[in-house]
Amino acid sequence: MPFRVLQVKLDKSARPFRRALQYAFYDWTREMPVRRQIVATLGLLLQAAALMYALVGPRHYANWLTVFKAQEPVYHPGDVIHFCVPFALFLIGLILINWALTSEFVRKMQLESDQMAAQQIQQTLHAQNPEPLLGYELQTFYKPFRDVGGDYYDVIELPNNRTLFAVADVSGKGIPAALLAANIQALVRSIASIDADPSTMTKQINKHLSRYTPSDRFATAVFILLNRDSGELVYVNAGHNAPIVFSSGTTTFLEATGLPLGLIAEAEYESRTAVIQPGGALLLFTDGLIDSIAGKNPEDRLRDVLADSSGSRMARLKSLVDPKLNEDDVTILLLERAARSSSDNFQRDIQRIGPTPV
Numbered sequence: 614m615p616f617r618v619l620q621v622k623l624d625k626s627a628r629p630f631r632r633a634l635q636y637a638f639y640d641w642t643r644e645m646p647v648r649r650q651i652v653a654t655l656g657l658l659l660q661a662a663a664l665m666y667a668l669v670g671p672r673h674y675a676n677w678l679t680v681f682k683a684q685e686p687v688y689h690p691g692d693v694i695h696f697c698v699p700f701a702l703f704l705i706g707l708i709l710i711n712w713a714l715t716s717e718f719v720r721k722m723q724l725e726s727d728q729m730a731a732q733q734i735q736q737t738l739h740a741q742n743p744e745p746l747l748g749y750e751l752q753t754f755y756k757p758f759r760d761v762g763g764d765y766y767d768v769i770e771l772p773n774n775r776t777l778f779a780v781a782d783v784s785g786k787g788i789p790a791a792l793l794a795a796n797i798q799a800l801v802r803s804i805a806s807i808d809a810d811p812s813t814m815t816k817q818i819n820k821h822l823s824r825y826t827p828s829d830r831f832a833t834a835v836f837i838l839l840n841r842d843s844g845e846l847v848y849v850n851a852g853h854n855a856p857i858v859f860s861s862g863t864t865t866f867l868e869a870t871g872l873p874l875g876l877i878a879e880a881e882y883e884s885r886t887a888v889i890q891p892g893g894a895l896l897l898f899t900d901g902l903i904d905s906i907a908g909k910n911p912e913d914r915l916r917d918v919l920a921d922s923s924g925s926r927m928a929r930l931k932s933l934v935d936p937k938l939n940e941d942d943v944t945i946l947l948l949e950r951a952a953r954s955s956s957d958n959f960q961r962d963i964q965r966i967g968p969t970p971v
Contacts, residue, residue: 656709763790860893
């Protein structure tokens, strides 16, 4: 309402009694356009006036007028008027409120239809079932906070046994963030087909976003180019949460090598390298995962999960997400390299030494 005093925040995870109280005192007009807010408020006031008129009665009103005007009331309405006046006021108020609610319901239904369409489109943009990578196991998890979200991830196979991994987190939530995430996805796909170098790709995407997106919109991102034969990683981190590489018993954080995308058009981005050894793992994620982990030092808990190779690492990562703390999109991309078997070692030694002379 235009003059509301208390704003109640809805918490869907609250207990039933507390949630019922929140719904009871929630200002349902707060998301309406101003005109509908005024009409709904007028309807409520008319209903309140009708109830007061019915309870107090017109003769009491006449007595009140006598106090202020120091004279006897001019008229004394009969019982019929005493019934019709509050009924008419209440009915008019009910009609106004019903108009405001119906108009808002139609608007919300249109928005919901648009969101469902956007959700279906966004699902096609994410790598739902990436193709298997020989010698590696790839698992992904994506949970938007709303119907659509601003997280983006992709897995792109390239020539010469190379794979590009991309993860981005757009500022904001909902459809505006999803639109920018779709823009980034299109840029990554188009640029990777020409030049998959992470540094070159990041610079081009950053220039595009800086020129063609609002100044209050930006995105953090990380692009990692994997050589599947050697396990070498070439990466650029544009202000994103540091991916974690667990290899040979040690943990390496792929820290930021540049600013988030869309802030400064001429920003520079440095490429760095890392390696996934056989039996190692690479974890990429967005800040929604970190914010959903209870306790201090959530990165340490992620590191502990990677260090324990028994069972499903992805299942343990999902179990870290606390629904009570989750207020953002959550994206997880886990790449595990198979441990080298004895037959692999034999084949490698044969290639290194050469065939045995006859």
